[in-house]
Amino acid sequence: MTLHGVLPVRKPKGFTSHDIVGKIRRLAKQKRVGHTGTLDPEVEGVLPICLGQATRLAEYIQDMPKKYRGSVTLGTATDTEDQTGQVIEKVAIHNLPTESEIVYAMKSMVGEIEQVPPMYSAVKVNGKRLYELARKGEVIERKARRVQIYDFEFLGMDRGEKPTIHFTVTCSKGTYVRTLCVDLGKKLDLPSHMSYLIRIQSGSYSLEDCVTLEQIETVANTGDWQSILHSMGEAVSTFSKMIVSEAQEFAVLNGKALQVEDPPETKDGLIRIFSDTGRFLALYREKEKGLLIPEKVFRDVE
Structure with a gap:
C-alpha cells in the first residue's frame, strides 16, 4: 500500500536527515520519501518527512519559517562554528555583557540580514561542497546570502566558567543558526560558538506533533501508519x-x-x-x- 502524507519526526542527535529518510523508506516500504530541510547530525528536533504524493509538497513546507531553541557559548570560537569543531580562538572574559547589551544586540539582528555560509556546510562552490574543502584545510571566499530573522529572543544566561546565552530564534529557510551565534558574539566583541541547538518548529509542526524513531518502528510492526501520518492538506495549512x-x-x-x-x-x-x-x-x-x-x-x- 502506498502511503501519502507527512510524518513529523523528532530527529535524535547522531543521525543525518538522509539517515532518517532511509530508515523510514525501509520501515514503510515506500520508494518516494523525502525530508523538508536538513538538520546537522548533532542537531535534534522537528524534521517533517514526506511520503508518496506528499513529496510534491516538500518545497512549500521547506519554505515555511523554522523555530529553534539553542545556546551560544562566549569566549571560544571553533572552526565549525559549533561545539563539534576544533578551538581556533579562546579569550579570558573579564567583563561579561549585560542582559540589556545582549538583548540590544539580538534585536539588531532581526529582519533581513546577510550571512556568509560557514566553510563546514553543504553549500556547493564550483561543484564541490564546502565541508569537503574545509576538511582539506582549504578556506575559500563565499558569497553572502540574504535570510530573514523573524524573532531572536533572549531566554537567560549562565555566568559560570563558560558563559552561555540561551535563546530562541524564528528564521527563514537557509539560515545558519551557527553563523548567527558567531555574529552575535562579534556584536558583543567576543569569540563564540553555538553549543546546543534543537529545532522546535518547522512550518505547521512542533515538537508536540513529532513521533520518535522507536514509535515509528512500533507502527511499522503493526502497520497502523494512519495513526501517525498527517494529511497532505494539513501540511500546507498556512x-x-x-x-x-x-x-x-x-x-x-x-x-x-x-x-x-x-x-x-x-x-x-x-x-x-x-x-x-x-x-x-x-x-x-x-x-x-x-x-x-x-x-x-x-x-x-x-
Missing part, C-alpha cells in the same frame, strides 16, 4: 482553503482552470482545493482576480 462542488471537483482533477466569483483571500497566491467530502484535491494559484489555475493536482490520492 495556505488559504476553498471547497468546490462535485462538478468543479471533476474539473480540478483534470487540471482545468477555475473561474470563481469570490476566491478566498491569500497572501502568497496559493489556495488549497478540497472536495465537499473533505478530500484534498490540489493546490491552485490565483493568476488574476477570480481566475485560479492549477499548480499541483493530486488525483491519485484518495
Whole structure:
C-alpha cells in the first residue's frame, strides 16, 4: 500500500536527515520519501518527512519559517562554528555583557540580514561542497546570502566558567543558526560558538506533533501508519482553503482552470482545493482576480 502524507519526526542527535529518510523508506516500504530541510547530525528536533504524493509538497513546507531553541557559548570560537569543531580562538572574559547589551544586540539582528555560509556546510562552490574543502584545510571566499530573522529572543544566561546565552530564534529557510551565534558574539566583541541547538518548529509542526524513531518502528510492526501520518492538506495549512462542488471537483482533477466569483483571500497566491467530502484535491494559484489555475493536482490520492 502506498502511503501519502507527512510524518513529523523528532530527529535524535547522531543521525543525518538522509539517515532518517532511509530508515523510514525501509520501515514503510515506500520508494518516494523525502525530508523538508536538513538538520546537522548533532542537531535534534522537528524534521517533517514526506511520503508518496506528499513529496510534491516538500518545497512549500521547506519554505515555511523554522523555530529553534539553542545556546551560544562566549569566549571560544571553533572552526565549525559549533561545539563539534576544533578551538581556533579562546579569550579570558573579564567583563561579561549585560542582559540589556545582549538583548540590544539580538534585536539588531532581526529582519533581513546577510550571512556568509560557514566553510563546514553543504553549500556547493564550483561543484564541490564546502565541508569537503574545509576538511582539506582549504578556506575559500563565499558569497553572502540574504535570510530573514523573524524573532531572536533572549531566554537567560549562565555566568559560570563558560558563559552561555540561551535563546530562541524564528528564521527563514537557509539560515545558519551557527553563523548567527558567531555574529552575535562579534556584536558583543567576543569569540563564540553555538553549543546546543534543537529545532522546535518547522512550518505547521512542533515538537508536540513529532513521533520518535522507536514509535515509528512500533507502527511499522503493526502497520497502523494512519495513526501517525498527517494529511497532505494539513501540511500546507498556512495556505488559504476553498471547497468546490462535485462538478468543479471533476474539473480540478483534470487540471482545468477555475473561474470563481469570490476566491478566498491569500497572501502568497496559493489556495488549497478540497472536495465537499473533505478530500484534498490540489493546490491552485490565483493568476488574476477570480481566475485560479492549477499548480499541483493530486488525483491519485484518495
